[in-house]
Amino acid sequence: MLDDTQQAWLVQIRRKVFGYACALCPDISGAEDLYQDTILRAMTAPSVPTDFTAYRVWLFRIMRNLWIDRLRAQGRLPEFDTVAEIDDMPSAHADDQVVNALAVRQAFGALSKPHRDILALVDICGFSYAEAAEMLDVPAGTIMSRVSRARAALAARMQEERNVISLPLRRVARKIGDGA
Amino acid sequence: MTAPAPEALLSAFVDGELPPHEAARVAEAIAASPALAQRAARLHQMKAALAGYGADLPLPDMPHLPPRSGRAISALRLGKLVALGSVAALCAVLILGVMPVSAPVSAPVAVLEPAAPALPALALHDDWLAAPPQAVTPDFPAEFGWMQAAARASGLQLVHQRADLGQTHLGFKGPNACRLSLLVSDTGGREQPLRLTLSDSVQYATWQRQGVTFEMVARDMATARFATVAAGLYQGSKDHGADGALHIALLQSARLPCRVGA
Incomplete structure (x- = not known):
């Protein structure tokens, strides 16, 4: 279970945690579900890091593992280690432009x-x-x-x-x- | 082990992930190449655009254990709770079913460069940091008006100015306790391109333009941010802001924290 300090850390970084969920999931309801699953998993974890840096990595890793589990269950797990050949940054028309x-x-x-x-x-x-x-x-x-x-x-x-x-x-x- | 591709180096520079000597090399290349500066600016802008991803969406309620109200848990969670019969049972199931997530323990290892040599500019910078702040915010001296846009784009505000023995000391402050000194002297020296000496504790840049020597110094500033500001001011001193739009965009988009590790 989380102690007071770990609860405060959770509140402090929950926006980023939700942002990560939004980035991973194609829809908002999926992101909300992943977010809440992650928080629940963290709150009930038998062992929680007591250092903030480690805690942050641990929390995001829980979310990523849950996400991978879901993809695997759906048979949609991509190959993460594949080195895809991708062209260099396109230079044509790149001058004099500001990214929106x-x-x-x-x-x-x-x-x-x-x-x-x-x-x-x-x-x-x-x-x-x-x-x-x-x-x-x-x-x-x-x-x-x-x-x-x-x-x-x-x-x-x-x-x-x-x-x-x-x-x-x-x-x-x-x-x-x-x-x- | 193969050397990283130039694009990967530029990307890592934008992330503030290069060791100081490598960051200095990339910053000097950016200062010398408008095309490279354009690419760095685009990377900065893409990074900044993603930083707020999802921030405009309402944050879902945090689940509570034990639940304080029906609203604190989503319908899906509530359904699971009901199905399990009790909160205690849910906890037990989750605890037993939790994946073995190993807690990371090792902190990132900082790459430390040898300490920067004792510099008169650093002594002046430290004297300024130790002195009480000036009561009145100084105006930009007319001869340095070209710096204004670059300083503003970098999030830096002029808070100190002192002219003494042919040398002008400009002190800037930024967010996150960032302090930066720029020393401008009429030395009559020859032209010298931007040179950077970066360590995690002290950052130093110098260049010469039209008989004027510029020295920029800071402590504990993120090296990539320092290097980006130096490259912007170096470019500004070349054309006196006449065509610094590209570097302004670069400075504006480089939103790395001022302090190392901030």
């Missing part, structure tokens, strides 16, 4: 599960490469290349869907200046 946040999130939702998984851990949950490596039980260098490949896939997806809004940088700079 909504477009990024839409493209993220269309990524493969392994790509969503690694980007969610690093970009949404804020784990360091070392923490992510510990969670996935792989070397930190593997995390580095997986993150890079996932970002390349994300950029390629955005390019495909033409979801990048052209916004001249000069105008952005002026806007920043005006905001003084």
Whole structure:
């Protein structure tokens, strides 16, 4: 069972935990269910880390394990270790453009599960490469290349869907200046 | 072991995951290449866009053990509870059925560089940190007006200014207790590109433009953030903000915490 400190940690990071669930699941109800399953599993765990860093990794690992269990039960478990060949970041039409946040999130939702998984851990949950490596039980260098490949896939997806809004940088700079 | 691909290095730089010497190398490359700066800016923006994923959705209720009310648990959870007959039974089943999740214990190992050499700029920076804050927030000196947009985009505010013996000391503060000094001196030296010396405890950058020497120093600042700010100011000193839009976008999107580990 969680003590008061661990309960407080849970409250502190629950937004990130839910964000991770949203990133993993294709729909909100699935994310809510995964979130609550994770919290329940944590609350009833016989042994809980007493160090915050370890606790955070432990909690997200519970969620990831539950998610993998579900996929496995549905026969939809992807191969996480496959090194997919992905083109480099597309450079065509990349100049003089600002990435639109909504477009990024839409493209993220269309990524493969392994790509969503690694980007969610690093970009949404804020784990360091070392923490992510510990969670996935792989070397930190593997995390580095997986993150890079996932970002390349994300950029390629955005390019495909033409979801990048052209916004001249000069105008952005002026806007920043005006905001003084 | 194969060397990481350039794209992976850039991606790791954006995440603040490169060791200081490697981060310095990438930052210098970014400062020298608008195309690379564009790619770094895009990566920063993609990262920033994902950071708030799901934040606009209402957070589901936290389940409670024992349940305090029917609303505290979703219908699915409540159904499970009823089916199991009692909260105690649920706990027992979950405890028995829990997967063996091993608790990670080892903390990430920080890569520490040798301590930076004693620098006059660092001494000035430390003197400023130790002194009481100036009562009045200084205005940007006219000759440094080109820095304003870059400082603002970096989340830095000018809070200290002192001119002495041909050297101007500008002190900036940012969120998360971030403090950064920029020393500008008329030295008449030749042109020198951006050079970075980064460790986890001290970050230092220097360059020369048109007879003016710039030195930037901070303590405990995330190296990638420091390097990004240095690259932005270096570029600004080149063109005096005339065409710094790209670097402004880069600075604005680099939202790494100021303090290491913050």
